[in-house]
Amino acid sequence: MKKQLKKFAQFTALSSLLVLSACGGNQAAGDEDGESSGGVVKADIGVISYISGPGAAYGEAITNGLKLALEEINGKGEVKINLVVEDSAGKQDQALTAAQKLMNSENVTGIIGPTLSTEMNVVGPEADLNGVPIMGTSTTAEGIPQIGDYVFRNSLPEALAIPAAIDKAIKKYDAKKVAILYGNDDVFTKSGYDTMKKAAEEKGLEILTTETFQKGQSDYNAQLTKIKGLKPDLILASALYNEGAVIMDQARKMGIDVPFVGGNGFNSPEVINIAGDAANGLIVATPWYGEKEDDKVKEFVSKYEKEYGKKPDQFAAQAYDALYIMAEALKNAGEADRDALRDALAEVKGFNGILGEFSFDEEGDVVMDPTVLIIEGGAFKEFN
C-alpha cells in the first residue's frame, strides 16, 4: 500500500512537472508569437451556448452576436480571438462537460456563457476552481457573480431590472392590485418571480393571486380566466418570451386589457412577432434598446439585420458587448493568461458598448442604468 502511494506521489510529481514545463514552453512560444506580430494578444475564448433543444433560439442569438463582434474585433487587429463554441443543450450536465472540455484545453483563456442561470450554477464553481475567467451574457438570476472571483456577467440582473419596470408602471397606471404569473420549473423565471414578489411587497401592492405554468405549455386559459375574474390593475409575469407571448395572446383574446410587467426574458422583439397586437402593453426594463439614437447601436442593428435577416434581441446584444469586454480585457492584460485576464476583467470600468456605459462592481456584477420600455402599436418605445 505504502509503496503504491509513493509510486503515485512520484507519478503525480513527475506529471505535474511535465505539465509545468509544457506550460512554460507554450508561454515562451506565445511570447515569441506576440513579438513577431507586433504585440497582438492571441487567445481562444470558449463559448458554451444553448444551441439545440427548446431554447435554441437564445443560443442562436448569442452566437450570432458573438460572431459579429468577433469579425469586427479581429478586423481591428488589436487582439486576435478564436471562438471555440460548445453546445450545452440547456442541460446542466452537458454544460459542465462542455466547460470541462474547454478548461482542459490550455489555449482557452476565458469562457463566455453558459446561457441559463441553472447551467451557470454548476459551471461557475468549476470555472472558479480551475481559475478560468467566465462571463455570463444572459445569466440574470440572483447570486451568479457571487459564485467566485472568476465569475462575471454583463447581463442586467433581474434584481435591478424588475423593480425599475414595476416602479414606472405603478406611477403611470396608479396600480394597487396585481396578479403574478410565473414559470415554476426554471431557476430564471422563479428568481424573477422572487424579485417581483419582493418589489410588489415593498411598494405596498396587493397580490391578488399567484399562478404558475411550465415550460412549453400551450394552454394558459385556466390561469388567465382566474386572473381575469380578480380584476388586477397590473399583471406581473415572470416568463421567457416564448411562453410570455402566448400568455399575452390568450389574455387579450379573453378580454384582459391591463398592462403586463415582464422580466428580462420577456424582453424580445419576438414577442411582437408571436403575439402581434396582443403584445401591446408589455412593460420591461432592459439594458438593450435597439431604437436608441446612438451610432454604435444603429451600426450594430443594421449589420446584424443584414447578416442574419432579423432584428437583434438583447441576447445578441449582450453577447456582442461581452466579447468586446473580453477583447478589451485581453488587450489590457497584454497576454493570453487566465489570471491576467481575470484581473483585467475586474478592472473594466466605464466601458462604452451598445448597451450603454458598463462597469463591473467589486463582485463582478453589473453596474448600469436600465431603460424601461413599453410595447405600443407593435413596437418597443421608451416608457415615461
Next chain:
Amino acid sequence: MLIEQLINGITLGSIYAIVALGFTLVFGVLGIINMAHGEIFMFGAFIGVVVTSTFKGPLWLAFLAAVAVTAAMGYLLERFALRPLRNKQGVSHLAPLISTIGVSILLENLSHHIFGPGNHPFRASFAEISFQIGSITVYLVQIVIFVISVLLMYALSFWLGKTKAGKALRATAENLETASLLGVDVKRTITMTVIIASAMGGIAGILVGMAFNSVTPQMGLSIGLKGLAIIILGGMGNVKGAMAGGLILGLAETFVVVYGDSGYKDAIAFAAIIIILLIRPQGLFGQKISA
C-alpha cells in the same frame, strides 16, 4: 367565471381526446404504443402554420395539407419502423415501442431544423371569430374543437362496429393469423389504421394551433404523454374511453387551477388518474380480463 372555466376545460379535454383516439386506434389493433404520435401531431400543427402564415393559404387547405402530410408520415412510420419488426423471430415485443420512440426523437429534431425553434404563431382569421354571452367570450374554434372530437368519436365507433373494414380491423386485432387465414388483408388493414390515426393527430395539431396560437417543436412530447395516460384511464383500445378520459383530464387540470394551485395542475390530474385506476384497473370503459 365558472362557465368560462368549464369551456376551457372542455376545449382542452376535447384536444386530449382527439390525440388519445389516435393512440387508442393503433393500440387497439396492433397492441403497440405509438410514441411518435405526439410528434406527428406536432407536425400537423406546423403544416397548418406553414400553409396559413407562410403561404397565406386558406384554412381548408391547411387542414387538407396537414392531413395529407401526417397520413404520409403514418404510412412511412408503419412501413419503415413497425412492419420490419412484425412477425420476425427473436424480436422483443418492446422493439416496436422503442422504434417509435426513435421516430419521435427524429421528428422533433427534424422540426427544429425545418421550422426553427421557439413559438410559431398561428394566424387564421377563423381563430379570431368569437361571440359574447354576457361577460363570457366564446371562440368559435372552441366549439369546433368539441364538435370535431365528438364527430370523430362517433365516426370511429361506427366505422369499427358497423363497416366491413372496421370488422376486418377488429378481427386483425383479435388474432392476426386467424384474420389473415379468413381472407382479411392484414397488411393493408394495419397500414390503414396507422394512417388514419396519424391523420387524426394532424387534425388535432391544427386545432391546437388555432385554439392556443402556440406551435413549438416540443408540443408533441407533453401531449403525447397525456394521450397515453388517457387511454390507460379510458381503457386501452376503447374509443369512448379515450373521449371520456380526455374530457376528465382536461376538466381536472382546469379545475385544479380554479380551486387550487396551478403549480400542482399536472400532479393532481395524474393523481386522479392513479386513483381511478386503483378502483378500476381495466380503465373506465375497459373490459375485465377473464381468466
